[in-house]
Amino acid sequence: MISPKGLIYQTRNTLELLETCPGDYPLVVQLYGSEPLVISKAMSILLDHGFRFFDLNCGCSVKKVAKTGSGAALLKNPDLIIELALIMSDAAGPGRAGIKIRLGWNNESQVYLELAERLSDSGIGWITLHPRTAGQLFSGAARWEALRRLKKATRIPIIASGDLFTAEDALKCVRQTGVDNVMFARGALNNPSIFEQYINLRKKNFRADYDRSNLRDMCLKMIYYYQKYYPSQKGILKMRTVLPRMIREISGAKELRKEIIMCKDWENIQKAVARIC
Numbered sequence: 001m002i003s004p005k006g007l008i009y010q011t012r013n014t015l016e017l018l019e020t021c022p023g024d025y026p027l028v029v030q031l032y033g034s035e036p037l038v039i040s041k042a043m044s045i046l047l048d049h050g051f052r053f054f055d056l057n058c059g060c061s062v063k064k065v066a067k068t069g070s071g072a073a074l075l076k077n078p079d080l081i082i083e084l085a086l087i088m089s090d091a092a093g094p095g096r097a098g099i100k101i102r103l104g105w106n107n108e109s110q111v112y113l114e115l116a117e118r119l120s121d122s123g124i125g126w127i128t129l130h131p132r133t134a135g136q137l138f139s140g141a142a143r144w145e146a147l148r149r150l151k152k153a154t155r156i157p158i159i160a161s162g163d164l165f166t167a168e169d170a171l172k173c174v175r176q177t178g179v180d181n182v183m184f185a186r187g188a189l190n191n192p193s194i195f196e197q198y199i200n201l202r203k204k205n206f207r208a209d210y211d212r213s214n215l216r217d218m219c220l221k222m223i224y225y226y227q228k229y230y231p232s233q234k235g236i237l238k239m240r241t242v243l244p245r246m247i248r249e250i251s252g253a254k255e256l257r258k259e260i261i262m263c264k265d266w267e268n269i270q271k272a273v274a275r276i277c
C-alpha cells in the first residue's frame, strides 16, 4: 500500500515500497487516498514506471489513514469510492484495477453490496472483502456469510480476506462461500509458506508438513533478504518483529523470542535462529 502523494513528491519511503523484481509478477500496487486528481496523477506515474495492476484501499482503519478520509473512511462515501475506482480502472484498462473493502463504516451503514452492484460492468477486476466493519478493526470473527452474499450478488471476482490463518482455513472459506480466491494477511506473517501450502491443497489436495528444519531454513532466508535490503539497524529491528511471529508455535518459542528481541546484530540473530533444529 502506498500513498499517491508520497509518489507524486517522490518520498524515499514510497519509492522503497515500490522496489520490485521480475519474480514479483503479477504485482498489484495498492493506493490509499481520497482525492480524484491525486489518484489520477499517481496512476499515470505508476503506468509510466511499468506497473500494470492496481487496487484501491477502502479497508484500512488505522487512525493515521482513516482520519485523512482515506482507507476505510471512504466507506462513508460510496460515490467517492466509485469515482476513484473508475479513475483507476479507466487508466489501467479493464480487469486491471480492484478495490479492497470492509462491510461498511459501521454495522448500520453496510455498503459492500451496493458497491458491488454499482461497479458491475464497470471494468473493475475484483473486489476483496474483509468482512468486518471499520469500527470492528480486528475484533469479533470475520463474517464469512457476507462473502457468500457478495459472491452471489455479482459477477465481479471476489477475494476473501479475514481470519485465514492456515491453508485449511482458506480452502474452507472458498468452499463455504464460493469466493474466487483468498488474501492472506496475519496468516502469512506467522507462516510465509501459507501460499504454497494453500496452492498445493487447492490444486492437488496435498498438504506438505513443514518441520522445524523447514522453519529454520525459512527464517534464515528471511534474515538473508532483510540483511540484503535493510543492512542497517532498521533491518535488525524489523527482524525482531518478523521472526518471533514465525517461531511462535514451536516448543521453546518463548525463550527463543526473548533471545531474538535482545539481538543487536545480524550474527546473533543468525545464531539464535540456527538453534531451531
Ligand SMILES: Cc1cc2nc3c(=O)[nH]c(=O)nc-3n(C[C@H](O)[C@H](O)[C@H](O)COP(=O)(O)O)c2cc1C
Pocket (backbone or CB within 6 Å): 001, 030, 057, 059, 060, 100, 130, 161, 162, 163, 164, 165, 183, 184, 185, 186, 187
Ligand atoms: C500488519 C498488517 C498490515 C496490513 N496491511 C494492509 C495493506 O497494506 N492493505 C490492505 O488492504 N490490507 C492490509 N491489512 C489488512 C489485511 O489485508 C486483512 O484484510 C486483515 O488483516 C484481515 O485478514 P486476516 O484476519 O487474515 O489477517 C493489513 C493487516 C495487517 C495485520
